[in-house]
Amino acid sequence: MRYLVIGSGGREHAIAWRLLHDGSATEVYVAPGNGGIDDRYRVAIAINDFESMYTFCKSKSIDVVVVGPEAPLVNGIVDFLHNKGIRVFGPTAKAAQLEGSKLFAKYIMQKYNVPTAQFREFKDKNDLLHYIESLTEYPIVIKLDGLAAGKGVGVCNTKHDAIQFINTMVNHDTRVFVEDFCAGEEASVLGISDGNTVLPFIAAQDHKRALDNDEGPNTGGMGAYAPAPIVDSRILGRVHREILQPVIQGMNKEGIPFAGILYAGIIIKDGMIKVLEFNVRFGDPETQVLLPLLNGKLGDYINAAIDGTLSSTNLSFRNKHAITVVLASGGYPGSYSTGLPIHGLDQIHNDILIFHAGTKREGNTIVTNGGRVLNVTAIADSLEEAYNKVYSVIPLLSFEGMHYRKDIGFRALKKRA
Ligand code: GLY
Helix, strand or coil: CEEEEEECCHHHHHHHHHHHHCCCCCEEEEEECCCCCCHHHECCCCCCCHHHHHHHHHHCCCCEEEECCHHHHHCCHHHHHHHCCCCEECCCCCCCHHHHCHHHHHHHHHHCCCCECCEEEECCHHHHHHHHHHCCCCCEEEEECCCCCCCCEEEECCHHHHHHHHHHHCCCCCCEEEEECCCCEEEEEEEEEECCCEEECCCEEECCEEEHHHEEEECCCCEEEECCCCCCHHHHHHHHHHHHHHHHHHHHHCCCCCEEEEEEEEEEECCEEEEEEEECCCCCCHHHHHHHHECCCHHHHHHHHHHCCHHHCCCCECCCEEEEEEEECCCCCCCCCCCCECECHHHCCCCCEEEECCEEEECCEEEECCCEEEEEEEEECCHHHHHHHHHHHHHHCECCCCECCCCCCHHHHHHHC
């Protein structure tokens, strides 16, 4: 089978690697891809150029398209390609509102009794400011409705913080809501759905802050590991029954069936589980630890989701542990230079997986081309072994300004110490 994967991050490199590695695919093209993708399979088409994607699919007889990032999903790439007769994995634009509109997701959760923080929507900025003035308990969370590349959420510890966030981020026509703050430990549980059945992956845990001990600014994710022990089999069963299934069934009742990856960002405290957000695609960097642990063929699950036959499919994972550490450009998540040569890639052998993200090829050299540059991934029998393995090879890799977290997996490792 020939696949086209849309996107350019570590997630898309991991999807392409997995499709080839497990024999799902004979060829995998990636658009626009990155320096980890061989020249012959890297396609210079922007993620939102649907017409060119279609023309490419026809010219290469692509059997299945897998969409990585949220933007083309929210913009309707699945509807567009499907209407032209192309098999494509991911939700329609309407179903992708679960990520594209945080308020849509809240109202679905409210209607179908999915546990999430209490919230209140404001249509008028002055009403919102009056409400903030009246509050006595902090922290609170203020969320803007649409896709905001991670910048649409303000966790405000004081009234002053809240007013500052509103004055910087909220215009008079912004849809916005205020939510109770939830304390606890976060985890990511992805489910694959065909619109009726949803099968959960093992849980992963991302590390969103730039610096060790969860300090510093928010990033796209500095590393992940799986399985995350905070989500034991009992909690995973509850996430399946109390979150993933009710949402898939609810979307069906609404006449908006959801097929693709439903990613629940959850928070757990004292046995209470709440949904913080939904994404409608594979997580990045969670995918870099989940796909190496998957049993079977990724392509079989994707095709079963497209064909509506997941109920007769069994999704299972190896009894191993995976860690991925993101090597980032100096300055990331702020401004950073690109075009810096990456050294040491030829030193990495054996069972370490390198998933490229912000890289590109310049002749025979791989250079930096983004904030998150490489994902170094190790698999082992225990989390400790995976941790030791990944951190023993990272010193072999370098580029000017490179930085990375030294504590990926710390929550689980501390619990075991
Ligand atoms: N790991 C966070 C995300 O994929 O959005």
